[in-house]
Structure formats: C-alpha cells, structure tokens
Amino acid sequence: MAITVVGSVAYDSIETPAGRKDRCLGGAATYFSLAASFFTDVRVIAVVGEDFGPDQEAVFHARGIDTRGIERAPGKSFFWEGSYLDNLNEAKTHATELNVFASFEPKIPEAYRDSDFLFLANIDPVLQRRVREQMPGVRLVAGDTMNYWIKDHRAALLEVLKGLDILLINDTEARMLADNNNLVQASRAVLALGPRTLVVKHGEYGATAFFSNRSFSPEGEYAEHMFRAPALPLEEVVDPTGAGDSFAGGFFGYLASSAAADDLNPAAFRRAMFYGSVMGSFAVERFGTERLQQLSRKQIDERFILFRELTHLD
C-alpha cells in the first residue's frame, strides 16, 4: 500500500572521520522515501528551492518515488551542515538554513489522497499536524521528531502525538519527552501521549519497540510488550547522516508492503524492526544517500538473514 511522507528534501554538507562531502542530497524525507521504496510505493511532500534540479529529481524517479508533491519555491533548498569528528553517534550542527522551508504550506496532491500509510518525518510539528489533518482517512500514521521540537515546541508536538499510531525517536529524545531517565518508564509515559507503539532507536545498538495494548488490530493478541532488533556491528561507518530516517523507511515501508499490510500482526512488526535496522546499516556505509541509491532488494534480504543469524539462538 502506498505511503505518503512529508518532510525535508535538503542539501547537507557533512564531515566525518572518513572525509567531507559538500551539498549532497539529503533531508529526512529523502532518506525515508529511498529506504521505503524497496518495499512499497512512496509519495513525497516537500518544498525545494531553485537549486533542486533534474539530477536530484532523478534520484527519486530511479526508485519509482512519486515527486508530484515536491513543490518548487523561489530561493534555496533547506541546508544543513554538520560533523561527526569526535563522535559518530551524535552530529555537531554547524549550520541550519531553513530557506524555502520557512514559509512552507504543505499541499496534498489529489493523486496522493488514497495513500493508506502516512509518515510525518522530522519537521515543525505545526506542519506535521497540518498534513495529518488533510489526510483523515489513512490507516496507519507514524512520525519522527527531535530534541528541538520536544524542548521548544512542546504544545504543538503534543497535538501531533495524539494523531500518531507509531512514534519513532531515539533514546535521548524518548527520555527528554517523558522527562524520565528510565527507558521503560519513559516509554510508558510516551505511549500515554497518543502513539500506540513507540520505537526507540539506539544507534549502533539497534532499536526497541514498546507496544501498548492498543498496538495491534482488535483481533491481534500480544502478550509481550517489547521487541528489540539489533544493529550490525560495522567495520566502517562512513556517514551516520540519515540512519534514523532510513530505519524509519525500512520499518514503515515493510509494514506497508504487500507482505505485511493486510495483517499488521506482532510478527509483521518484528520483521519491520529488523528491516529498519537493515536499512539503517546500509545508509551509513557511504556518504549521503549514495548507498541507498545503489542497493538491491536481494542485498536487503541477504542482510536481513545476517541480522537474524547475529541474534538468533538456533
């Protein structure tokens, strides 16, 4: 089933111990949609500036991603500059230029309106909510956010959380959102804010899903409340940018795929967690979206098996 994603399509200048890349194509919606495109149809809502050309659009089209919702505006695209020189787990931001995003008014193309799945990537919660309200008929809504919105735009974010089925954030964000350092207690507090399922990403240590008793369809039964997917210990992390968005794309993409969407049972969520980890592990192997652009579904499924062997007893 088709996913509509709203979020940033941007340029990133990135410095890591492996080197430096200036103005590579990035943005949460870009990573998400490339990762999800291996599992299902993806439609993007974003705004770009005059610096976004046919070469960039071709990256989306090569993966069959619908770009009719990417609006062109006068000015420059969203730009982010950051480095990971001391710590691959945490970016140091040097510059954030909202540019055309500052006055973005998301519009949903008519052709997107039958999407059953909606992903609200990490942007201003006011925009997330506006998109959510324009798509009341979707079956499953997931979203991401970050420390900045949690800290300084809490009221708007809380409104978004009420309309989410699944929230995907990292450890620090979960603890900050709940104001509680214990992850189990923090997760319970976050689930009380709206989402039926919380996925907490642990970077190089994988991710944990916390399922409330509202996580699955009424027919589904689920006695356990947590599931932990590993990350693959990697020989070299070239560029961590977009790992979390790629996780979200693999996770939500798999849930929306024909293999899972008809019966979103606990087993489907577990496999989705593994596919999330798999896509995150690919994303960091090259700068920017390079690795996701060159990937095949066969390679994804081979790595899925590797992840299973990495953690399974038998």
Next chain:
Amino acid sequence: MAITVVGSVAYDSIETPAGRKDRCLGGAATYFSLAASFFTDVRVIAVVGEDFGPDQEAVFHARGIDTRGIERAPGKSFFWEGSYLDNLNEAKTHATELNVFASFEPKIPEAYRDSDFLFLANIDPVLQRRVREQMPGVRLVAGDTMNYWIKDHRAALLEVLKGLDILLINDTEARMLADNNNLVQASRAVLALGPRTLVVKHGEYGATAFFSNRSFSPEGEYAEHMFRAPALPLEEVVDPTGAGDSFAGGFFGYLASSAAADDLNPAAFRRAMFYGSVMGSFAVERFGTERLQQLSRKQIDERFILFRELTHLD
C-alpha cells in the same frame, strides 16, 4: 565441569538513585561465583580479612560454592565505595582500599586442581597470571580486566591475554585496549593479542561476542563471526554493581555446565551469551548480591525464554 575462579571477595558501600547500602558483600569473584553456581560447581580463590565471618561464608555455602581457597589474612577485606547517582551505566568511585589484597599470594588448594574451567576475574594481571601458571591443565580459561590495568599495567596484562581463551570486557575497555574507536576493528585487534573469543558487554544494550576462527574446537565450523545477545529493558535498576561479573558467571557457568561443556559448539556459545545477559539482568534488581542469593534455576530459565521472545522473529 568445575570452575575455579580467582578474584576479589570484598565489601562495597554503594549509593544509587534507589538508596544506599553500606558494606554489603561484593567483589567480582563473589558475583561471578554466585551467578555461575546455578550452572555448575564453583571453587573460589581469594583473600579476605578478619571482617569476613561465618555469615558471609554462608552466602557461598548456601549455593554450594567451595570456599576452601578463600584465605584469611590479618587486617581488613578489600573495600570499595561508589555511587551511580548521575549515571546508572558508570560508577563513580569514592574509595578503593586494597587492604589484604595488597599482599595477596594466590594458592590453589589441591582439591581445585582438577578444575577444567578457570576464570580470572578483574584483579592485578600479575595475580591473574600467577594463577593461570599454576593450572596449566585447564581446558578453557576466561578472564576480565578494567581500564586501570589496561592503562597503567599494560605489559603484565598483555602476558595474561596470551593465556586466555575468552576475554570479557566492556565497550570502553575494548576500545581502550585496542586504541581504536570502531568496535569491529578494535575486536579484531584484541583477538590478535591472544583470546580466541572476545565478549564485549554493552551495559543496558546487551553484549556482542566476536569469534575468531580459533574460537571453537577443531571439529567445529563457524561461518559467522559475531553474535549479539540483548539485555532486558528494566523498569527499575536498583544497583548496577556486579552486573558484568554476573554476566561472566552466567556465560562461563553455562559453558561449563553439563548441557554445554562436552561440545563447546557455536550454539553453546550463543546460549551462554543469553544466560550471561539473564544473570546480569537479575543482579541489578536488588542491592549487592541480594537478588542472586534468592534466585532459582526455574526463574533463570523463565527469563531466558523472555530474552528469546524479546529478540526472536518467530
């Protein structure tokens, strides 16, 4: 098969967000042997002072642990004082008093000499080596160490590593020992120093085993090189002290148990990793060794199943 363990038997004064306990029974050999005692026979080599009485000895005897190798010396037992007020993952040490450990000369009781398994808990590598040399006939030797020995006693530690089959340390220690921040690269460097298997403990995120191609008996074949066991996200961590030693006790105890010892194949190592995580998860539920003293094998096996469900796809 029996395990002989050498290490500290000590008193700890501990402060955590859950409260404070003064002078509880602790020490790496204590946690290790209590955890391992659920799987096989355990024999302890240590030195204690005049403050170690029948009540403390009874803790070992209640679990059938052989204490004939615990020497009594004039003076006080090893004492450690620490807190985890800001960070449950890392202790802040307030006092370390070696006391009787300062002049410890480990002696192996005759009755211990037929032990097939030897564990060198975290103590001065000079002592670890002296014990290792007195037990040349053991089948499998595992050991632990810490930042202090890695940094300031490197030459002595490197000698110990040459005689180890399995080294168990945490992330920071592995990176420090190899002088390399990438865990996969660091592990390869550590395996080149002697151990055939390296187990890296990640605290609340579980542990990863790195197997070299010398990890298993010559008959064994093993295509994969890593295995990751989860930790259980816990509602409350009362006292993290001894979690790593309890992991080691569960891990090595299981390998030495009748279920595994006759054929130390990859599947046995995987189950051992899970039992290590299980024992670590129990240890932190109460202050000191309290939880390990009240545990049953049935509870251990129930939690083992919980760990499997936490991470397995099917």
